[in-house]
Amino acid sequence: MTEVVATNQTILVVGGGISGMTAALEAAECGKDVILIEKNPSLGGRVAQLYKYFPKMCYPTCGMEINLRRIKANRRLRVITLAEVAGVTGEAGNYTVNLTIAPRYVNENCTACGACGQAVETAFADEYNYGLKQRKGAYLPYAMAYPQRYVLDPRIVGTPEAEKAKAACQYHAIDLNMMAEKVQLTVGAIIWATGWQPFDANKIQPYAYDRNPNVITSVEFERMMEPFGPTGGKILRPSDQKEAKNIAFIQCAGSRDRNYLKHCSRMCCTATLKQTTYVREKYGDAGKSSVYYIDIRAIDRFEDLYQKVKKDPNVTFIKSKVASVTLEKGTGNPVLNGVNTEGYHRYSNPHDLVVLAIGMQPSVDFAKLGIPLTLNESGFIEADPKNGGMFAAGTAADAMDVNRAVQHATASALRAIQVINKVAGVVEA
Amino acid sequence: MSNAYRNNFLREVTANVEEGEWVKMCMQCGVCSGSCPLGPHWEHPPQEIFMMIRAGKREEVLKSNSMWYCTSCYNCIARCPRGLPITHIMHGLAHYAKRLGMVPQNQQTAKFAQKFWDNLTKKGRVNELTLGLSLYFMNGFGEGVKTSLKMQGVGLGMLKTQRMDPLEILGGHGCKDVAGLQAALKKARQIEEAKAVKV
Numbered sequence: 074m075t076e077v078v079a080t081n082q083t084i085l086v087v088g089g090g091i092s093g094m095t096a097a098l099e100a101a102e103c104g105k106d107v108i109l110i111e112k113n114p115s116l117g118g119r120v121a122q123l124y125k126y127f128p129k130m131c132y133p134t135c136g137m138e139i140n141l142r143r144i145k146a147n148r149r150l151r152v153i154t155l156a157e158v159a160g161v162t163g164e165a166g167n168y169t170v171n172l173t174i175a176p177r178y179v180n181e182n183c184t185a186c187g188a189c190g191q192a193v194e195t196a197f198a199d200e201y202n203y204g205l206k207q208r209k210g211a212y213l214p215y216a217m218a219y220p221q222r223y224v225l226d227p228r229i230v231g232t233p234e235a236e237k238a239k240a241a242c243q244y245h246a247i248d249l250n251m252m253a254e255k256v257q258l259t260v261g262a263i264i265w266a267t268g269w270q271p272f273d274a275n276k277i278q279p280y281a282y283d284r285n286p287n288v289i290t291s292v293e294f295e296r297m298m299e300p301f302g303p304t305g306g307k308i309l310r311p312s313d314q315k316e317a318k319n320i321a322f323i324q325c326a327g328s329r330d331r332n333y334l335k336h337c338s339r340m341c342c343t344a345t346l347k348q349t350t351y352v353r354e355k356y357g358d359a360g361k362s363s364v365y366y367i368d369i370r371a372i373d374r375f376e377d378l379y380q381k382v383k384k385d386p387n388v389t390f391i392k393s394k395v396a397s398v399t400l401e402k403g404t405g406n407p408v409l410n411g412v413n414t415e416g417y418h419r420y421s422n423p424h425d426l427v428v429l430a431i432g433m434q435p436s437v438d439f440a441k442l443g444i445p446l447t448l449n450e451s452g453f454i455e456a457d458p459k460n461g462g463m464f465a466a467g468t469a470a471d472a473m474d475v476n477r478a479v480q481h482a483t484a485s486a487l488r489a490i491q492v493i494n495k496v497a498g499v500v501e502a
Numbered sequence: 503m504s505n506a507y508r509n510n511f512l513r514e515v516t517a518n519v520e521e522g523e524w525v526k527m528c529m530q531c532g533v534c535s536g537s538c539p540l541g542p543h544w545e546h547p548p549q550e551i552f553m554m555i556r557a558g559k560r561e562e563v564l565k566s567n568s569m570w571y572c573t574s575c576y577n578c579i580a581r582c583p584r585g586l587p588i589t590h591i592m593h594g595l596a597h598y599a600k601r602l603g604m605v606p607q608n609q610q611t612a613k614f615a616q617k618f619w620d621n622l623t624k625k626g627r628v629n630e631l632t633l634g635l636s637l638y639f640m641n642g643f644g645e646g647v648k649t650s651l652k653m654q655g656v657g658l659g660m661l662k663t664q665r666m667d668p669l670e671i672l673g674g675h676g677c678k679d680v681a682g683l684q685a686a687l688k689k690a691r692q693i694e695e696a697k698a699v700k701v
Binding site: 279325329330331332367392393394395396397410411412413414417419 | 529530531532533535536537541542546547549550580581582583584585
């Protein structure tokens with residue numbers, strides 16, 4: 074049984090991505106008791122799946138490590154993985170939260186030696202790599218996963234595969250009798266850092282994501298750059314595993330479109346500018362990037378990145394929302410069709426690979442879960458006094474980049490601390 | 503405000519063209535122009551027409567043959583990220599140009615549209631036989647004979663299966679109250695003309 078001690082002076086943070094970790098740490102380092110829950114087996118979220126982040130082009134693993142050290146060092150912060158919120162009742166200063174905790178089938182004895190992963194043969198699509206490769210039924214979510222413990226996929230539990238894993242473990246870390254738990258918590262404030270998910274590219278029918286393997290999304294492109302990732306750090310075309318050197322980026326893939334997502338996802342333009350620097354990093358002058366855009370929304374200091382990329386002779390900007398992506402017979406090349414609105418020139422341009430700058434949408438449907446939060450028309454959480462002691466952090470509140478998500482999460486921690494201080498009588502209610 | 507910034511033509515389109523109020527919503531992404539199956543054949547694709555309206559190019563827009571090329575395939579409406587009813591705006595512009603007498607000479611779609619209208623309003627029913635023949639002979643006697651001979655087999659087949667009545671050539675059947683229909687159309691035209699805003 075997971076022991077969780079919480080009171081109405083505890084802050085619950087839902088979601089262990091960059092926003093949730095930030096909000097939890099800021100509150101805990103202010104001396105508040107914090108419980109951080111994450112539905113996946115490891116913290117890190119979508120930021121851990123990036124190759125680099127803009128504008129400084131540093132590796133997220135670095136920032137992640139700093140945060141993990143802070144988490145390990147803080148006694149006021151408790152992390153529960155594989156946990157999801159089933160329901161919330163109550164009001165600011167006194168919420169009752171029902172959690173469902175899924176079994177990991179691996180206990181604290183795990184040293185992450187990897188023997189179970191070698192013993193098991195069954196493989197599944199690797200969520201961390203957006204299904205671009207397979208992982209074993211006993212696995213470490215990714216190299217920097219926290220907690221650094223293996224997980225058994227529930228799909229192998231009850232099969233001989235699970236027994237093989239158990240037999241291979243010399244530390245008695247595998248416990249196949251673990252059951253799902255239901256836990257009820259009393260907390261004073263809740264921070265929703267539930268994050269985002271990429272828009273379903275299959276819905277954008279004219280762009281042929283479902284039909285042409287050489288049309289991929291921006292998040293998949295990030296995984297390809299990872300040296301230990303599915304392609305070993307090479308930009309390979311899924312159809313024939315050839316290196317792609319002539320790459321098209323389609324902006325607003327899902328965003329700013331009444332047929333898909335009405336809102337602007339804000340980070341895709343800058344993310345694409347960043348990804349054109351990946352192409353240069355890989356191939357130097359042999360790599361070509363073409364950016365098809367409606368307008369480039371690189372706000373404030375990202376303008377510098379835009380100007381830098383614009384100066385690169387190997388990056389072409391085409392002012393056009395692509396009308397359709399067709400297939401070139403024989404080569405497997407995706408062909409982009411449309412009209413360049415600067416001069417109204419019609420084009421049919423073949424490329425090796427197409428990267429859709431996919432839009433951001435909330436990862437959780439709060440209305441469906443019956444959690445009393447005010448949502449905007451895109452499903453993001455509005456800042457509304459009616460939300461009481463519940464606050465959004467990061468991309469649960471709106472589409473934004475990592476930098477802004479961290480600022481937003483810090484602000485939400487401050488809001489939650491104010492609620493707790495009223496409960497504790499530190500300030501007048 | 504300086505007169506240079508007054509765009510009278512956009513206001514004229516907004517007021518007088520069916521669905522014209524949508525023109526200002528276009529964000530010039532170009533997906534309509536890229537999606538149009540007849541795109542390569544037009545002088546100005548839809549998003550260029552919208553920009554020309556906003557630039558006040560009245561003559562060039564209304565005398566253009568572009569909007570007459572629209573075949574109502576609805577590709578542009580399906581894909582427009584802002585939900586502009588582009589097909590309907592194209593027909594609205596064509597209709598407005600027609601009302602002002604600014605249609606380019608010998609515009610085939612406009613010519614046939616006029617023939618269809620005349621045929622329909624005469625008796626309140628489309629006479630398919632005379633409409634078909636007038637289409638064949640629209641561009642001269644020689645071409646008419648040639649097309650008629652080419653379509654002979656279809657015509658005979660339709661006669662045989664009683665899909666066409668040869669006696670319709672004598673004037674054909676009409677609706678119950680032809681005079682009433684024509685009065686209604688006349689009244690509708692009066693109302694429409696009274697509504698038109700002079701900008």
